[in-house]
Amino acid sequence: MPMLTYSFVDIGSESLYQHLYKCIKNDVLTGVLSPGTKLPSKRSFAKNLGISTITVEGAYQQLLAEGYIYSLPKKGYYVSDISGLTSVSASAGKPQFHLNRDHWVYPADFMSNQIDPDNFPFSVWTKLMREVMADGKEALMKISPCGGVLQLREAIAGHLRQFRNMNVSADQIIVGAGTEYLYGLIIQLLGFDKVYAVEDPGYQKAAKIYRSNGVACRYVSMDGEGLCIDALEDAGADVAHVSPAHHYPTGIVTPIGRRYALLGWAAEKDSRYIIEDDYDSEFRLAGNPIPTMQSIDVTEKVIYINTFTKSLAPTIRVSYMVLPSHLAQRFYEKLSFYACTVSTFDQYTLARFIQDGHFEKHINRMRNYYRNLRDALLSEIRRSPMAELVTIREEDAGLHFLMEVDTLTSDQELLKLAEEKGVRLSCLSQYEQNREGKTREHVLVLNYSGIKQDHIGKAVKLLSDCVLSCERRARI
Amino acid sequence: MPMLTYSFVDIGSESLYQHLYKCIKNDVLTGVLSPGTKLPSKRSFAKNLGISTITVEGAYQQLLAEGYIYSLPKKGYYVSDISGLTSVSASAGKPQFHLNRDHWVYPADFMSNQIDPDNFPFSVWTKLMREVMADGKEALMKISPCGGVLQLREAIAGHLRQFRNMNVSADQIIVGAGTEYLYGLIIQLLGFDKVYAVEDPGYQKAAKIYRSNGVACRYVSMDGEGLCIDALEDAGADVAHVSPAHHYPTGIVTPIGRRYALLGWAAEKDSRYIIEDDYDSEFRLAGNPIPTMQSIDVTEKVIYINTFTKSLAPTIRVSYMVLPSHLAQRFYEKLSFYACTVSTFDQYTLARFIQDGHFEKHINRMRNYYRNLRDALLSEIRRSPMAELVTIREEDAGLHFLMEVDTLTSDQELLKLAEEKGVRLSCLSQYEQNREGKTREHVLVLNYSGIKQDHIGKAVKLLSDCVLSCERRARI
Numbered sequence: 001m002p003m004l005t006y007s008f009v010d011i012g013s014e015s016l017y018q019h020l021y022k023c024i025k026n027d028v029l030t031g032v033l034s035p036g037t038k039l040p041s042k043r044s045f046a047k048n049l050g051i052s053t054i055t056v057e058g059a060y061q062q063l064l065a066e067g068y069i070y071s072l073p074k075k076g077y078y079v080s081d082i083s084g085l086t087s088v089s090a091s092a093g094k095p096q097f098h099l100n101r102d103h104w105v106y107p108a109d110f111m112s113n114q115i116d117p118d119n120f121p122f123s124v125w126t127k128l129m130r131e132v133m134a135d136g137k138e139a140l141m142k143i144s145p146c147g148g149v150l151q152l153r154e155a156i157a158g159h160l161r162q163f164r165n166m167n168v169s170a171d172q173i174i175v176g177a178g179t180e181y182l183y184g185l186i187i188q189l190l191g192f193d194k195v196y197a198v199e200d201p202g203y204q205k206a207a208k209i210y211r212s213n214g215v216a217c218r219y220v221s222m223d224g225e226g227l228c229i230d231a232l233e234d235a236g237a238d239v240a241h242v243s244p245a246h247h248y249p250t251g252i253v254t255p256i257g258r259r260y261a262l263l264g265w266a267a268e269k270d271s272r273y274i275i276e277d278d279y280d281s282e283f284r285l286a287g288n289p290i291p292t293m294q295s296i297d298v299t300e301k302v303i304y305i306n307t308f309t310k311s312l313a314p315t316i317r318v319s320y321m322v323l324p325s326h327l328a329q330r331f332y333e334k335l336s337f338y339a340c341t342v343s344t345f346d347q348y349t350l351a352r353f354i355q356d357g358h359f360e361k362h363i364n365r366m367r368n369y370y371r372n373l374r375d376a377l378l379s380e381i382r383r384s385p386m387a388e389l390v391t392i393r394e395e396d397a398g399l400h401f402l403m404e405v406d407t408l409t410s411d412q413e414l415l416k417l418a419e420e421k422g423v424r425l426s427c428l429s430q431y432e433q434n435r436e437g438k439t440r441e442h443v444l445v446l447n448y449s450g451i452k453q454d455h456i457g458k459a460v461k462l463l464s465d466c467v468l469s470c471e472r473r474a475r476i
Numbered sequence: 477m478p479m480l481t482y483s484f485v486d487i488g489s490e491s492l493y494q495h496l497y498k499c500i501k502n503d504v505l506t507g508v509l510s511p512g513t514k515l516p517s518k519r520s521f522a523k524n525l526g527i528s529t530i531t532v533e534g535a536y537q538q539l540l541a542e543g544y545i546y547s548l549p550k551k552g553y554y555v556s557d558i559s560g561l562t563s564v565s566a567s568a569g570k571p572q573f574h575l576n577r578d579h580w581v582y583p584a585d586f587m588s589n590q591i592d593p594d595n596f597p598f599s600v601w602t603k604l605m606r607e608v609m610a611d612g613k614e615a616l617m618k619i620s621p622c623g624g625v626l627q628l629r630e631a632i633a634g635h636l637r638q639f640r641n642m643n644v645s646a647d648q649i650i651v652g653a654g655t656e657y658l659y660g661l662i663i664q665l666l667g668f669d670k671v672y673a674v675e676d677p678g679y680q681k682a683a684k685i686y687r688s689n690g691v692a693c694r695y696v697s698m699d700g701e702g703l704c705i706d707a708l709e710d711a712g713a714d715v716a717h718v719s720p721a722h723h724y725p726t727g728i729v730t731p732i733g734r735r736y737a738l739l740g741w742a743a744e745k746d747s748r749y750i751i752e753d754d755y756d757s758e759f760r761l762a763g764n765p766i767p768t769m770q771s772i773d774v775t776e777k778v779i780y781i782n783t784f785t786k787s788l789a790p791t792i793r794v795s796y797m798v799l800p801s802h803l804a805q806r807f808y809e810k811l812s813f814y815a816c817t818v819s820t821f822d823q824y825t826l827a828r829f830i831q832d833g834h835f836e837k838h839i840n841r842m843r844n845y846y847r848n849l850r851d852a853l854l855s856e857i858r859r860s861p862m863a864e865l866v867t868i869r870e871e872d873a874g875l876h877f878l879m880e881v882d883t884l885t886s887d888q889e890l891l892k893l894a895e896e897k898g899v900r901l902s903c904l905s906q907y908e909q910n911r912e913g914k915t916r917e918h919v920l921v922l923n924y925s926g927i928k929q930d931h932i933g934k935a936v937k938l939l940s941d942c943v944l945s946c947e948r949r950a951r952i
Binding site for chain 2: 061065066067068080081082095096097098099113114115116117120122125126129130133134137138140141142143144145147167168169171172177178180181184188192205208209212213214225253254255256257258259260286290291300313314315316317318323325326328329332334335337338339340341342343344345346
């Protein structure tokens with residue numbers, strides 16, 4: 001048995017126990033204490049070092065727990081065999097990953113979905129959250145069903161009944177932290193063996209999510225009314241992901257006939273479903289909101305999905321889906337081991353926000369705000385030097401519109417020019433997968449929800465400069 | 477052209493425009509207006525009905541948007557052909573799914589991870605959230621990187637440096653709404669073609685999540701030190717999901733030798749990784765926390781994952797993982813289209829909570845609370861009639877311990893008895909997949925974090941009744 005002696009001078013803020021633990025561990029790691037070596041008994045070691053038995057006991061227990069030593073009943077403590085393992089030892093020089101922090105802020109950003117802090121109802125939200133935290137301590141700590149807290153699901157069901165004419169039970173509603181997360185749940189619910197169809201052109205993220213989840217995803221072409229039924233058949237699709245209320249980016253509103261045709265397609269096979277993405281229906285600026293496919297579906301084929309990203313804020317991560325009854329049943333049978341991904345604090349606050357009528361008021365306020373924003377933007381465009389070179393389309397349905405530019409410049413060049421001038425935008429052609437026709441060149445997609453009122457002049461000036469320099473380039 | 481006449485008497489709260497829209501829509505749906513029928517011009521229709529042209533215009537636009545009518549340039553409006561589609565018409569009698577709301581509350585619940593509302597730092601949390609909402613409006617509305625807001629990631633990195641001796645960059649940290657969600661991201665990052673290994677016995681949810689995500693998941697047997705390397709090899713596993721700090725439910729702490737052996741296993745092939753689930757390491761009740769595998773890994777093979785579920789509250793959905801640098805890089809290349817699933821409100825509040833030292837204080841307070849709770853529970857057990865029939869094990873590592881019962885009664889019967897007496901608990905054998913040995917019968921897994929101090933007496937009484945009636949039954 002070696003005579004172990006360690007110094008307890010200058011150990012700084014370390015406890016005696018920590019210091020002793022580190023000394024022995026170091027000796028084990030460096031081989032000073034070889035495997036099988038018996039350590040001194042706690043009492044004699046403590047006496048030798050002039051410390052208490054409890055301190056030695058503490059160090060031994062920690063070394064034992066971590067496996068540096070082992071104990072034999074009624075015999076004592078021995079050094080473990082960790083030979084050959086120390087070569088893979090910790091190093092301070094471990095590589096570290098660092099994100100690039102240089103975020104270029106575009107003077108004119110027609111792609112952002114960030115909202116102006118002035119447009120978030122901070123005072124009401126703060127008040128409701130305080131109320132929730134004062135009144136609802138028990139409820140806040142209670143684990144909610146995987147679909148979300150009942151109060152929020154009931155508030156959403158009420159909202160859907162009143163504003164979307166949808167008659168659904170609160171228990172068919174599944175709340176989740178963003179539609180992206182909900183897509184993942186849908187895949188787990190419907191199956192990894194299904195073929196998912198997305199619109200071409202379309203919202204690119206949907207396809208990315210399906211592919212990232214390892215399921216077959218096919219682009220299906222659209223005509224002027226929405227997804228083509230023939231193309232859907234040809235693609236061998238099981239699940240069609242559509243946005244009939246307002247297609248992104250074309251702005252197409254799927255008419256009732258095509259809606260029924262899609263429902264008819266789904267009704268033909270058990271495996272078929274429709275995911276109805278109703279992402280910005282609250283902001284239809286002309287006429288009433290279009291009735292949802294969910295509300296005219298009696299065949300239990302439509303999964304309705306919506307989010308508070310556009311209607312409240314993208315940084316509060318709350319979305320929801322409405323499952324047909326048999327899928328809601330299956331969800332609770334198969335997937336109820338998942339915890340709901342939204343904090344109860346946010347769920348109860350949002351529930352009150354909806355139930356007390358604040359949500360309706362907020363949407364009405366924001367619809368007016370966006371209408372004024374759009375009108376100001378359009379009139380600025382009409383007054384700008386580019387006016388006679390551009391045509392505005394699909395300006396009524398939601399938070400973006402299309403601007404067709406009369407130019408020969410390719411979209412690629414146009415985007416490069418825009419980038420140079422500090423204009424962030426996208427072209428319709430970028431959302432197309434099947435580019436054979438190339439019928440959609442020279443059409444800009446302008447999301448205006450992120451443009452501030454007092455930046456409109458500057459944003460349109462930059463956009464106009466860009467369009468004019470395009471045109472000139474083409475004519476040289 | 478038919479002479480359309482609608483009554484505008486008794487239309488209640490409907491607007492004239494809505495009423496006209498509904499009347500025409502109804503006539504289209506019921507076939508009163510047949511496909512191809514030309515509708516009256518706006519002006520003559522308005523004059524006929526005694527309403528304004530703008531009202532008719534509104535109704536026509538809505539019907540047009542929804543596809544019930546179509547327009548021909550310079551000719552007018554015509555009824556669409558929706559024949560054969562109306563058979564699939566909306567019905568009020570749509571089936572609705574309803575969850576069973578009868579939740580039986582167990583007088584003694586040894587499986588809950590709910591926390592007592594008294595243990596959540598409501599006053600500090602409310603204060604911080606108010607500060608965040610008052611000071612940080614711009615920041616709260618700004619969309620965070622997919623890994624989470626920098627301030628929270630830096631706070632977590634600081635915490636890991638100080639308390640887990642882990643030296644990681646904030647950019648290697650990915651924040652998400654629960655570990656379950658993060659597992660899904662890991663699968664997308666490492667690949668659906670990989671074989672995932674989970675511990676047998678083990679935390680059942682991990683296997684459920686892998687299977688639900690459609691990836692191969694194999695149970696790998698454990699010995700007294702953790703996952704067996706040979707079994708891991710035999711399983712053909714690529715990714716090993718382990719909880720070396722405190723295995724659930726056995727309580728095993730993986731010693732340093734096995735940790736290095738696991739790292740050695742992972743280092744052998746490029747495709748191999750280790751997911752280190754450190755879920756309740758903050759609550760080790762004796763000695764220091766065990767060093768993480770992440771901190772001794774120089775081969776970039778360990779994905780460290782932890783949660784605020786145990787350390788703060790399960791209803792605030794915040795978890796995080798630390799990716800090795802090359803995986804962090806890959807994450808931002810492949811998966812940065814995902815939005816972070818945690819609300820910025822919660823992220824900034826938690827960041828302040830950690831940075832201002834509240835988290836450390838809270839953990840220390842809770843560790844004492846749980847130590848006292850455990851001690852009270854153990855002493856109650858020792859005083860109870862069942863004392864001589866039971867042996868307590870693994871009571872130091874986290875928020876549960878094992879209680880071996882000296883009985884011949886099968887676990888199945890034991891669980892039935894417990895259910896009858898209102899005791900919710902699980903047996904070690906329930907966590908085993910490979911039941912050949914059946915070496916783990918008669919061992920109860922007692923999670924005590926959900927037991928209230930003043931319910932201990934009652935809970936132990938019920939548990940003791942259960943154990944005693946077990947024994948008697950076996951001897952009859």
